[in-house]
Amino acid sequence: MSEPTLPTRTCVGCRNRESRGQLTRLVVIDGELCLDPRASLPGRGVWVHNRACFERASKRNTFQNALRVKTLQVPSALVGQIPTGESDS
Ligand SMILES: [Zn+2]
Helix, strand or coil, X not given: CCCCCCCEEEECCCCCEEEHHHCEXXXXXXXXXXXXXXXXXXXXXXXXXXXXXXXXXXXXXXXXXXXXXXXXXXXXXXXXXXXXCCCCC
16 A cells, blocks of 8 residues: 555545545534535535435435434525536546
8 A cells, every 4th residue: 555645535425435625515503404615614524526426315314324413404405506516527
């Protein structure tokens, strides 16, 4: 193992590991899932690649498990703030 260790996070949608810069962070604030565009908010966060990964995680209640909360509000406007990830690869 000679490769340098880059900080990576696991996308909760597809379970692939990725460098932080390629992922969008979400945090829970007062029981509500919020975008953390600068990845700077305190607390437990989850990471997704894009909208497709967000929706995949949302359908499986993956956010609650990853964030270790019993209930979680996902605002309907939130998905619109997540990059689609389809314009570039
Ligand atoms: Zn993903």
